[in-house]
Structures are given as C-alpha cells and as structure tokens.
Amino acid sequence: MDTPQQFAHIKGWGADLDPANRPAYPKERTPPRLDPPVRWQEPPAQTRYVEVLRSTERPAMTPVFGSGQPPRGVSGSVRRFAFGFSENDLRHWLLLLLADRIDVGEGLVEDLARGHVPRIYSEMGGRAELTHNPMGAAKKALTVAAVLGAVYLVARRRSSRR
Numbered sequence: 001m002d003t004p005q006q007f008a009h010i011k012g013w014g015a016d017l018d019p020a021n022r023p024a025y026p027k028e029r030t031p032p033r034l035d036p037p038v039r040w041q042e043p044p045a046q047t048r049y050v051e052v053l054r055s056t057e058r059p060a061m062t063p064v065f066g067s068g069q070p071p072r073g074v075s076g077s078v079r080r081f082a083f084g085f086s087e088n089d090l091r092h093w094l095l096l097l098l099a100d101r102i103d104v105g106e107g108l109v110e111d112l113a114r115g116h117v118p119r120i121y122s123e124m125g126g127r128a129e130l131t132h133n134p135m136g137a138a139k140k141a142l143t144v145a146a147v148l149g150a151v152y153l154v155a156r157r158r159s160s161r162r
Contacts, residue, residue, distance in 0.1 A: 053083045075103035 007013040045063045050070035054061055071079045082095030111118045121127075130137045 053079060055083065056086050073103075073106050075099040075106055078102060 043063050045061065046065060048061075048067070050067050052061065052065050052067055053071060054065075070076075076099075078095055078099040082092050082099065085092040085095070087093075108118055108120075126137070129140075
C-alpha cells in the first residue's frame with residue numbers, strides 16, 4: 001500500500017488529505033438531509049390541441065410537452081412511423097433525420113406554391129461563409145460545378161443515344 005510520504009515530493013500531492021488544507025474547506029459541507037422528505041406534486045396535464053408523438057418507452061403522456069410543430073405531410077408520416085420504434089433503436093433516429101430533410105423539401109415546395117422564391121444561398125449562410133471561409137466556399141462551388149457538369153454530360157449522352 002502506498003503511503004502519503006512516498007509521494008510528498010510531488011507538488012500538491014495530498015492536498016485533499018487534511019481538510020484544513022482544502023481550498024474550500026471553511027465553506028465546504030455536506031448538504032443537509034431533508035426532514036421531512038419533500039413531496040413532489042406533478043403539474044396539471046397540458047391540454048392537447050394538436051397531435052403529439054410520444055416515445056414507446058413512456059406509457060403515458062408527459063404533463064408538459066411541445067406542440068409548436070405538429071407532424072404534417074409526408075414528413076409527419078415518416079415521424080409517426082419512427083415513433084413506432086424504441087428510442088434505443090437506430091431506425092428511430094435515422095427516420096427522424098430523414099423526416100427533417102423531407103420537411104425542408106416540403107417547406108421549399110410550400111414557399112414556391114405561395115409564389116415566394118426562397119433565397120437558398122443566403123438562407124444557408126452563403127455570404128457568411130464567403131466572408132469567413134473563402135476556401136471552403138470555393139471548394140463547395142467547385143464541387144457543385146463538377147456535379148452539375150457530370151449530370152449535364154450524362155443527360156447529353158443519354159439524349160444522343162436515342
């Protein structure tokens with residue numbers, strides 16, 4: 001067994017052995033026990049006005065929940081399907097990620113249907129990246145140009161075969 005004297009040559013070693021040598025000792029204390037025990041009163045249940053998805057791990061609704069974005073459209077269907085799986089199942093989380101991506105697409109289509117053309121470059125932080133990370137912006141631009149060029153060449157080759 002090691003003794004404190006063996007390590008005395010190390011600066012600061014054993015500082016916590018003597019309570020008087022601890023930096024917070026005068027104010028340090030164990031929290032008092034709560035006598036009588038505190039009784040928790042669950043808040044009254046929040047009223048549901050929209051569909052709220054809940055985990056399979058919880059048998060009942062939690063008393064308080066978010067209802068700002070109820071599930072809707074194709075993304076809502078994917079979310080409903082995802083909540084059929086347990087939270088420790090990878091499918092649950094991957095389906096929720098897919099639903100988020102679908103929701104972005106649905107939002108773009110909804111904007112276009114209302115006559116609003118979204119400014120995708122600005123809304124995704126294009127100007128900020130150009131200012132603060134010009135090399136990254138150039139790499140992205142080259143990648144997009146290469147992909148669009150490849151798509152164009154493939155489409156042109158297919159149309160010439162017909």
